[in-house]
Amino acid sequence: MDVRSIPCAFCKGEGVYSHTQITCTVCHGQGRVSVEGPTVECPQCRGTGMEAKSRLPCLGCGGFGVLPLKQEKGRLPRIS
Numbered sequence: 001m002d003v004r005s006i007p008c009a010f011c012k013g014e015g016v017y018s019h020t021q022i023t024c025t026v027c028h029g030q031g032r033v034s035v036e037g038p039t040v041e042c043p044q045c046r047g048t049g050m051e052a053k054s055r056l057p058c059l060g061c062g063g064f065g066v067l068p069l070k071q072e073k074g075r076l077p078r079i080s
């Protein structure tokens, strides 16, 4: 682990905005589904339990989940 990096406070290190995440409607957030057989990874969310399209990159860290301990001015992530 890079000791010069700190977890992003906006996303708590997840790299995505948690409040933009929508619970998967297929598995209802379980990440797995069972339809007449062994439980398998939910194909809709790929096991995350969240709708993939709702996982927007965190604007605070650009989706990395961490921030450099020493902020560089003028080099904030740009989301176009």
Ligand SMILES: [Zn+2]
Binding pocket: 024, 025, 026, 027, 028, 029, 030, 031, 032, 042, 043, 044, 045, 046, 047, 048, 049, 050
């Ligand atoms: Zn799912």
Ligand SMILES: [Zn+2]
Binding pocket: 008, 009, 010, 011, 012, 013, 014, 015, 016, 058, 059, 060, 061, 062, 063, 064, 065, 066
């Ligand atoms: Zn972040």
